[in-house]
């Protein structure tokens with residue numbers, strides 16, 4: 001049996017900004033409105049439930065809050081994006097432009113790019129860490145995450161939990 005949480009309807013959303021290497025519109029600092037849809041497959045428990053939706057929503061909401069209103073930085077190679085640590089700020093050189101941004105406004109995501117593919121992988125891996133740390137999710141077989149970045153664009157990934 002599969003149970004789904006639809007991010008937009010369930011309030012599992014976040015807004016953040018990023019700069020993507022390259023030319024054109026995406027090379028400027030710009031926002032995205034994201035939402036996360038999550039499906040889980042599992043076995044019924046003695047209360048005829050696959051998953052306690054309150055618990056599942058809570059871990060997704062926590063993940064969303066880590067991104068909320070932040071500027072994302074990924075681990076692009078130095079030849080593409082050079083980040084200099086200035087104690088309270090980061091000096092960022094990308095697309096032949098220079099940004100000086102307070103660290104408090106930045107979320108350095110430990111992924112190789114800010115493409116929707118890598119962001120979706122990051123999201124599912126973070127959720128799996130929480131799921132595996134909580135016996136309430138012990139009956140689940142797999143999880144699927146769909147991360148939308150607006151404009152009808154989304155990344156979808158499924159992973160086994162066993």
Ligand SMILES: [Zn+2]
Nearest residue numbers: 018020026032
């Ligand atoms: Zn973008």
